[in-house]
Amino acid sequence: MGRLEDIFAELRREGRSALIPSICGHHPGPGSTAPLLAALSGSGATAFEVGFPYSDPVAEGPVIAKAMRRALGAGSTPDSLLSEVAAARSATNAALVAVVSVSLLARAGEPGVFVGRLRDSGFDGLIVPDCPLEEAGPLCDAARKAGLSMPLYVAPGAPPERVRAIAEQATGFVYVMARFGSGQSQGPGGDAARLIAEVRRHTTLPVVSGFGIGTPEQVRAVTLHADAAVVGSALVRRIDESPDPIAGGAALVREFCAALSHRQPSPGRGAESGAHQAPGSGWPQPAGAGEGPRA
């Protein structure tokens, strides 16, 4: 079983939810990713998204786009980021999910090429933010062959058959977008809870939610329903604005982790959580909207 599966199985046993910090690799500069991962792990994060800086990030909000520009300006390349993560890998047992533009993946050649490099550098999963379900097939196959998870996004407004297809094709977890775009200003949309419940009807995979989550209150609200909350722009902005970027990021992660909602523990289910289970037999039902944290 991979790290991602282990982590979500443990969360389930203990009735906890998780915070997934989404960082921009090599932001604020090369050399910062390894200490940042270590510091954020120490602050309570057990899984991360690591964005690979790309010159034309259509899928990213302004904060992440700016961080990517800054990283590229400081000399970041996919290869140097892979090396830095590989060196940091032994120091943390956190799950690492790479967020890589399809442009970088396509440039490396066949889908398996870059996916293999990700695996060799210690990544556990791959998210491709500018690749919709229609184009994801070859990458999902390559990820499966390499033993990497490939979570897919579900966007608000997706028709039921699309939600089902995404839930069936995703591995590792399903990522429900709390709202369109990114940039932490508005917070999770009202239909995120409904969408998370819909996804759970089709899969026993963990469901995480992100986009627009920028406060502890939003973390609490979203983890009433989702197994994990992804926080990206707010964290990257804090890293950007702090005199000590790593300490600033770690403080935010601590603060947000403290706001995570708890749920009914589900003991004894950890071992089989990697396999597909019959719908309804796995994850606890999400709490109703407006209900307070259970802990």
Place this chain on the structure above:
Amino acid sequence: MTQVNPDTGARAPEKPLPPPPLSHAPDEHGRFGPYGGRYAPEALAGALESLERAYAEVCRDERFWEELRAVLASVAGRPTALTRADRLTKFARSRVHQGRGATIWLKREDLCHTGSEAINGAMGQALLARRMGKSRVIAETGSGQHGVAAASAAAHFGLACEVYMGEADAERQALNARRIELIGARVSVVPSGGLKDAMTEAMRDWLASSESSFLMPGAPVGPHPYPMIVRDFQSIVGREAKGQALRALERMPDAVVACAGRGMSAAGMFFAFVDEPKVKLHVVDAGGRGSGPGEHAAALLRGEPGVLHGSYSFALQDEAGQTLATTSCAAGLDYPGTGPELAFWKERGRIQVTAASDRQALDAFALLAKVEGILPSMEAAHAVAEAIRIAGEMGAEEHLLVCLGGGGDKDVSEAARLIGS
């Protein structure tokens, strides 16, 4: 399908099917051969699907095309002239042996409302946007030609319009930036960016606004179905030119030239000709100042397959896939990629790809102004530059059509600066 002889049961060798005509692209996945596709964030899947559905609907609705024809005639000024360029022909012939040198004809898209062929795609897309109930259009522009066209089309149909323009382009094409604002659209300048960054920003805008807004690219680029839709709307240029040539020559022209860039001019001009194997098609990339990385914008000629802005095509990228900087005196061609259909035509050997340097384009800009009294856009000047060379390699009885995609009023001060330097 394998045919089985009913008497003997023996299998006859497979009869190869004739390849589908080149115009029968893209397929239902938006693929032109291997190129194209829909590499957009999942959050745009719904918007792209509803666009695809809406376009399929209007394709079956003759009233839509009637309305578009009427608008193009009464507002955009179609049809535009096909001008026999006698003095340009004479110039081209003066440089080659006697008995050589094709007659050059200019498809005068500079005579369109707003001064370029961009109005065709803008009017078509604005009409489609209105059909879809959108209240706002988002455009990207380099030269400002598409920006002005989008703003004018939006004004005509009562839609709000936001135009993204790179900072350097807003300076070197300041006239068009001002025009866009005068027409009532908003110019969003992308700091330290160019056309590529304008496109990135336009797509990111749409990511957050697709419920009310229509993304209106100025070229057959982007995720499916945009390359097909923009090509279809632009293809009026080639269809018209073909009819005009047939009337004037009583036969097909021998060759057609258009500039490359992202492919607005080339797709629009060539689409009516791609299934006419005797008509040679020449596309001219922006050669800039040299052939090294960053010195040109010749994505089709010198780029390699890659994904940029939603489709798989030819792109100028470093070995990791990061987009390279580009250089061109033509802001509208100064882009590190090209439309997937052009990549497909190149791979199938249907188009000849060359480049004209900044210097050659500037020379052609000045020459056409002097010998014909026609000021071409700096983008179209690339096609003119190569047309002079190509005509010289053709016989005197042959005919060469050049897509003069736009006028050069917008380039007057920038050309003076560049020629002076």
